[in-house]
Amino acid sequence: MYGDPALPPDFVSLPYANPDAPKGGKVVTANVGGFDSLNPFIVRGTPPWQFRYLAYESLMLRSEDEPFTLYGLLAESVETDSSRSWVEFTLRPEARFSDGSPVTVEDVIWSLSEIGARGHLRYRGLWDKIEKIEETGPRSLRISFNSKERDLALLAGLRPIVKKSQWDGRDITESTIHDIPIGTAPYVVESYEIDRYVTLRRNPDYWGRDLPIKRGTDNFDEIRIEFYGDNNVMQEAFNAGAISYLREFNAEKWESQYDFPAVQRGDIVKSEIPHQKPSGISGFVMNTRRKPLDDWRVREALIRAFNFEFINEALTGGRQPRITSYFSGSELAMDHGPATGAVRELLLPFADELLPGALEGYALPVSDGTKRNRANIRSAAKLLDEAGYPVVDGLRRDAGGRPLTLTVVLKQDGLIQQANAMMAIYARALERLGIALTVQSVDKAQYGTREANYDFDLTFMRRSLSLSPGNEQYFYWGAEGADTPGSRNLMGMKSAAAEAMIARMLEAESREDFIHATRALDRVLTTGRYVIPIHQYAVGRIAHKKELKYPKEHLPIYGDGVAFLPAVWWFDPE
Incomplete structure (x- = not known):
């Protein structure tokens, strides 16, 4: 994409492949x-x-x-x-x-x-x-x-x-x-x-x-x-030797539950593979096509109510760091302070559209790690009041008196085995705010239909991002996909600023200009408050x-x- 390929014309193999690897098995x-x-x-x-x-x-x-x-x-x-x-x-x-x-x-x-x-x-x-x-x-x-x-x-x-x-x-x-x-x-x-x-x-x-x-x-x-009905059955099959390998996404489970006899005998090996790619975004995406999620203040309130520090400690032993932006952990990531230099110049023409924090600086809320998360719950309540959802008879209600209720749709999938546990904790926090949260766990076929038709308030989303993001960013965040069934733009975002930053990324002729445009896009996405981020797979x-x-x-x-x-x-x- 930029500069020359790393491998010479007479290279023997890819540097991460063993050219003498035996065939078979x-x-x-x-x-x-x-x-x-x-x-x-x-x-x-x-x-x-x-x-x-x-x-x-x-x-x-x-x-x-x-x-x-x-x-x-x-x-x-x-x-x-x-x-x-x-x-x-x-x-x-x-x-x-x-x-x-x-x-x-x-x-x-x-x-x-x-x-x-x-x-x-x-x-x-x-x-x-x-x-x-x-x-x-x-x-x-x-x-x-x-x-x-x-x-x-x-x-x-x-x-x-x-x-x-x-x-x-x-x-x-x-x-x-x-x-x-x-x-x-x-x-x-x-x-x-x-x-x-x-x-x-x-x-x-x-x-x-x-x-x-x-x-x-x-x-x-x-x-x-091989295909299994749920993650527990798949895990049992692996433990019994029916599966050759398994990817584990829960750091706590990796440390505490991989001590079964095959591991103790050395028949099963645990390998950790580091990487240098961006965190991407994993978490619970909010469907802005629906009220009240079309209001950024409601989305910010839901992010504040999500007690990540407590949930992370309970489910992963605090071993997996949180995603702090879409490109966190890489040189493409936004700075959480005020936008400066070339990044600020790219964003300024869209100042009227940008949400608070894009230019001034934004960081995800951090709780004190206790179960109550008092400070963030108080600030979330204030935002909900400002958005027009006061508490009436113990429930948040809109101007017409209708209770504020949300539905989370989850797929039965090994990649998101922790999602139900997270939502159980989250539902109690939202209950304190006067919001009712319903969790619906559906099979893969039903989930595919509901996801394609955006039939959810929240759902789990994971987008892996590379060190050279490109045209696929339109597919993820472009306005055209907001109203097209089956697109990857699950949040339904329509942002002229985001599309302009993607265009600048794709037209950049130097790595430096590309990095500036990507950092600006990261600010637009992160301050859009579209996703409640969870931990990254570091x-x-x-x-x-x-x-x-x-x-x-x-x-x-x-x-x-x-x-x-x-x-x-x-x-x-x-």
Whole structure:
């Protein structure tokens, strides 16, 4: 994105991969919930979340050890102009789909256009910014953009490529679970049973196995994804040895509950994987499409009533630090004092729109750590009074006398296993303010429908953010998604300031200008009071069978993720 790639033209492998890693073995991972689709590129159905990354490839591959650098995969070369108004890719002659047929320019153009125009919402943003795609040679194509966003050339290199002829006379968006798109990746589906399992087998004829970018990766012969009804059953299966590894997101549980016999014998190993990426935002998002959450004072009151210090101590032993802004823990994070210098200059044109704290400085409220949280509850009550929700007969009521009630919708998911416990504590705090909080825990399918239609007051949200945030920020926070069902803009925010900062990020020609714009965006998002932040995942925690190994000498700056496990791990029976 900025400067030169870190790896030289003659590099042997990615720095965080072991080029001599042995091939073989089987790994079993697990998801909570179910699946009814094996097409990750369309709106219809729910595929396993990791399927896109295991079974499909793109023109280029991202290095997890650099903020945003791509290296050729299906493409053997890439060319662009200084302003990145266009990008041209030349395909490798040896690139093949899993059925042995060659990857053609026609396949690439069809994948970009069909998935981009009619596929899942996450792919449509790029298509809207493509002016034209044209074949420029037997193995090359050029994409011209209608926007000045400098990351578009990179994003085009990351779009999935599938086989066009598979869909001749058929509509990919109406495919069933039996219509699995043909890709080029090392793994192909061997078998599956809806809501039970998917087995992926490494293709012995995989076309790219000798590329430096792939050396030491994709080492397991078989990857099996098992599905469980809830997190407790999944944990029991892991403890019994039915699952090869488990990611743990609760630091207290990591310290106190991973002492079962397999751990004591050394059959299960606990590995901690540090990272340098931003905290991102994890917490309870507030739906501003609904009253009273359209009032920032109500949202600030709800943030103050959330007794993070007490909850964190009770549920994680205080081991996990709080998220303090969307990019906290990185050089992209806002300063919590007044905006100064270039950041202030970027924000000043939007002074009338910005909420209190964006220019003056803002920090999340801190409690005294006691159960009562008296000072923050008092200040929250004052804000609710100012917003027009006084206490009448023991309940907060609006001007029409209707009680202030809120509904939290939660999905049964291992990633948010603590959410119900947090909400139980939070409900008692809101009761003291005169607010009734109802928690609804629903299955994955029902949750998907409710989330897509914004049928909630609050829900759990997690957005991982990179060291080089880009076009996806429009998808997360852009006004267009506020009124579009199924968007990632769960809070329904519409902010001209946020969109202007994203535009400045994407047009920046230096890392310094990019950092200023991102810090300004962080201020707009954080002071928007859209999310009640919880703790950050400051380190990856993986419990795994002793036979699973990874290159400990060089860990990627992005830490754990599907591009780390299972991508660069291997099986060692000795």
